[in-house]
Amino acid sequence: MLTRFDRAAWVIPTSALVVIVLVGELGPSIRIVNWLLMVPLLASGVCSPGVTLLFGVIVVVLNRYIDVTHPEVFIRTEDFLLEVTASLLAVLIAVLRSQAHSYVRHLQSSAEATREVVLRPIPPDWGGVETAAHYRAADVEARVGGDFYDVLATPFGARVLLGDVQGKGLPAVSTAGAVTGAFREAGYYEHDLDVVARRMENGLRRHNLLRQAFGDRTERFATAVVLAFPDADPHMVEVVNFGHDGPYVIGPRGVWQLPQQEGAPVGMAELVGGTPAVRRLPLGPQETVLLVTDGVTEARNKAGEFFPLRSWLERLADRRPEGVAPADLLGLLLDALREHTHGDVTDDIALLAVRQRSTADLPAGGSHVA
Template identity: 45%
Template sequence: MEFGRRRPLLRVRGRSIAWLPPLLLLAGVILLDFNTGAHFRIITWIVLVPGIAAAICGVWTTAAYSLLSLVTYVVVDNAWPDQYQAGFGDFLLVALGGALATLAAVVRMRQERQVGHIRDIAETTRRTVLRPLPPRWAGLEHAGVYLAADVDARVGGDFYDIQPSPHGTRVLVGDVQGKGLGAVEAAAALLGTFREAGYHEKDLTTVAERLEIRMLRHRSHTAALGRADGDRFATAVLIAFPEDSPEAIDVTNFGHEPPLAVGPRGVRELPSGDGAPLGLGDLAGGLPPVHRLPLAADETLLLVTDGVTEARDGPGEFYQLTREVTRAVAADPGRAEPRRLVRRVRDGVLRHTAGRLEDDTTIFAVRRLTGPGGAPGPGDASDPRDASGPGAVPGSGGVPGPGDVAGI
């Protein structure tokens, strides 16, 4: 058993073959030493074997190769006449090289465990901020993807959630200004408020007010701590799916990217953000109004953060979201389905940027369920319980890993 948990670097059909390269090198050194002549001995190169093992194998495998290299050196060197033997000096070199390689493997394995622990913490943080959501919940079918600009961070200031309530289902998508832990804290504060206010408050305007107040309180707290991010704000779109209007939605936009209504008949851009971002409402003289807008049963609502609309290619051209989605739906109306739509935008952004994202990127698509699956059930709008439980798995709910599409 290898020392510490790790993910093997070389695998074939699920089995690790990290032990193979050092073994091939060992065999190659032996063959070359016997075939290069007495005046050009290369048996000392066997010291490379434990060095290679230290880079790709575990501690015990590296130690085994160190011992095997030392024994092989003695056997092969003694097979030559005395005048051509490499001698005791090279024996010490091979022994020292094996010891240092084993020590290097110990250090590497400890670092890998530490990095794994940090990633576990980041994953826990991600699941705390962006809780898992069932793919069909609260009368809605949805899919979402979150792509972190820093692939090791796994979490940033983008956020989204669905909150069922006795007053209809509410959806929130947003982007906190800035990066780092400060943005994560602000996103968590806003989501916490949304989950409470979105359930208890009947009026969407009141939910918007609660979000604005929470952002101001969060800024006041960070400023009191003397932190430099005391002026942080967030753009967001707050949406309600009213039960009394099955082909309409209520939308209030806090300076966020305008949502797109995507359906078999084409793509419509909903009104853009006519209000200030959360935390800056006093500068605009109040909160943005709530608009009631038509949304057909076969239309999907597509919401993105500026990581999509500001994605650039090599020459600096922006990704044309509306144009690309329009082309995709015109070629195949079935691409308006949430999972396929999110996957299409994700692949388009990554292709456009050649995989080099400059900002955290969130793509979220949602539409009403129709037919038998559209009836409320446990965890739907009539159920006050949180459905983010063991049944919500990565890639099937609201918390996909970087590059994974929820529900796909």
């Protein structure tokens, strides 16, 4: 927490100094000399070493000023030496805290870079679909977790992925990287979504074998949903569900749910004899698909109640019968989540909303291709 203070941090020790001096003036019988030790110590917790040294000098000078202007206040030599020692100690603490602050910032930057490998930024209009995405790690300081998503612009149309890795920490991030890496490669080059699903399964299987070679016997897996919006049939959506909650669709037809949890998670296909089947369903031009991880559906309020995602979407559909744009949908949903949980998020949250653009809006030649 102390690493978050910025340029206004000097206000805290300044306020303490003013209060102590005022108390001393209003009550001359109160001995404020030793109370002044609080000022540089407070500064050491929130300010830079230079500012802390400045407050130490102010306290020492103020000590001498009180000794001269208030002869009735007997300031012993040991009191003066104590203030000098405390000020020097405060500067040392500020130096150590500043070094720790720089180290934490470095770690956060590294975590941010790691996160962007898995959760790279997605343009709001990419591959022929409108897109809005949001991610928040439960560990806000670490800024990284096991949820993942991506949107690909391919020669066959946009392809979308969202999922959640079993486990936490860097192993979960590594697993998410293996799944998204396989998806990005196969999703771009393979026309058949079933082949993409098998490539994702094989990619995670090889990742687990590599980790086992280093002594990690944990079989990592991930629930995930893959969507494809084929250019050849713009009124259809293809779905492969690896044991994940089915995405919701909101639009003029109300709220309905795509197939959910039909297959085993990525990394566990051998247990059920293969990857999930590809499903094809009709999708209207004003219908927005919402994909979320369980950090949304399992978000609890103070009474322990889960966030009622479907009923919330149905109320929104009643207010917006013409449909909701992805960015608007995510903005409203995040506000509702904050209100439901009072900002107390205990699990990673990933949200992705996509909507097909009308064929009239597409450039000649179909989708944008990276």
